[in-house]
Amino acid sequence: MRQSYNKKKLKETGQGYFFMSPTIFVLGLFVIGPILYAIFLSFHKVQLLGNVSFDFVGMDNFLRIADDQRAQIALWNTLKYVVIVVPAQTMLALILAASLNAGLKGQKFFRIVYFLPTLTSSAVLTLIFMWMYNQNGLVNHILATIGLPTYNWIGDPAVALNAIMIMNIWSTAPFFMVIYLAALQDIPESLYEAAELDGANAIQKFFFITVPNLRPVTSFVVIMGLIGTFQLFDQSYIFSGGSGGPNNSTLTVVLLIYQYAFKNMGTMGYVAALAFALAIIILIATLIQRKFSKEESLY
């Protein structure tokens, strides 16, 4: 009896590992292995061409970030981008979701339309926007028609990053809108009815019922937004042709990592350190966000 029990257990272990084997293989070779490798690289000066060499340099790679002017520009651009895009896309997503949820006619149509940017690849969206941002393009034409100043969206260092921000707020908000929409279904109707009895208008209901009840979802949306925006790459790369220009104005941390890894020689160790620094910054930003949203809920 005992033996057959053990046999059954052994069989199930075998089955378990059979089912897990592709996952274990890929995780080991392409996730866990690389993480350990990245830790190793970040403490070494690496020479991969010619005489392959790894010299242990301790924290030098991390300290070097402080002296690297381009790293500071990239970090500054990325922070500016995060600080503007995350709140803007979250608010836009919330407003759109609340408007869609009001039970108006045609909401299905609006939903489908709003979802289009989420389906479209970043490469295509960036190209469409570059065509519209052209000096004689559609955006400047519209601005001029309504009497607003026009800009050299792609070529002027003062506006290029803003152009990417506008594009990405536009393209990511609908994704978060869908998350908000699902959460809105869970707010009990009785809360709105009670507020109506107390004479609340639509705007008051939005601010005193909808917004507070969505707080946990908002926290999630902000964290997802932080993670996504800190990793901005595709749009800057295509916008600037990979250079981060004009004048480093669209250089982001991930674009810099890419440039150092694949355009410069002998900087692999430094690149690994930069990638870890970014991971830590994202982690800290996420933790700060969590702390804030917890403190808020105390009121």
Add this chain to the structure above:
Amino acid sequence: MKKKIGLGKGFLYAILVTYAIVTMVPFLWAISSSFKTLEEIVSGSMNFIPKNFTLDNYIEIFVRQDLFPRWLFNSAFIAITATALNLLFNSMAGYALARLTFPGKKSLFILILAILMIPAQVTMIPNYLILKELGWLNSYQGMIVPSMINATFIFMMRQFFINFPKELEEAAEIDGLSRIGTFFKVVLPLARPALAAQAIFVFMGLWNDFMRPLIIMSSPEMFTLPLGLNSFKGQFISYWNYIMAASMVFTMPVLIIYAFFNRYFTKGITFSGGK
């Protein structure tokens, strides 16, 4: 279920319609440009209806640009193969984590959750070096093998199988099916809704991916479409008619999938959003 809208109704419609226009304009502009002649593009005309409607741009990219069909094939081949493997492997892993008991299961599960938190840039460089060692740079397997599982969807499948009725598997076992037989013949066919949501998101992620092919693929004939489009931009600096036509061809498959399966989209997003 009645919601009071009253005065706010007009205001809400104003928001909805304005934003619908804001969303549509870039797409309409791109579609319209893809049917315009080069003269019209260069002349800076602001018409949404092309003056001389032409299909030449599409003919140009499909017939005269011999790399474009190749890029389309590369994108489709990589995305379809990797999606199929994801469906199989993620479901297998999710099933094992939900249903089987074996030593090390808990650590594996925690590991998979932990991986969800790590930004891709950390593994990007070592991954490149590993693929280089394997001789898999600039190859299909270099794109497919590392992306043939996905931690998010392993987690999703686990949640799905935990709520899956056990009786069906027990009945199959009485009928003499092995565990593995049960999984493939009974469990997997019944998991179709979860598989559909997963398939759409995995496919879209792979189809639209820019960074990984940029790192892995170096020769133009191995490019996927996003890379191809980017190199098109360099090659045809002011030929926006070609670039827009190529962009539209690239966007179509995802729109078609969306048209047919849009109910699974919300499910997939709310899953990744709710957990």
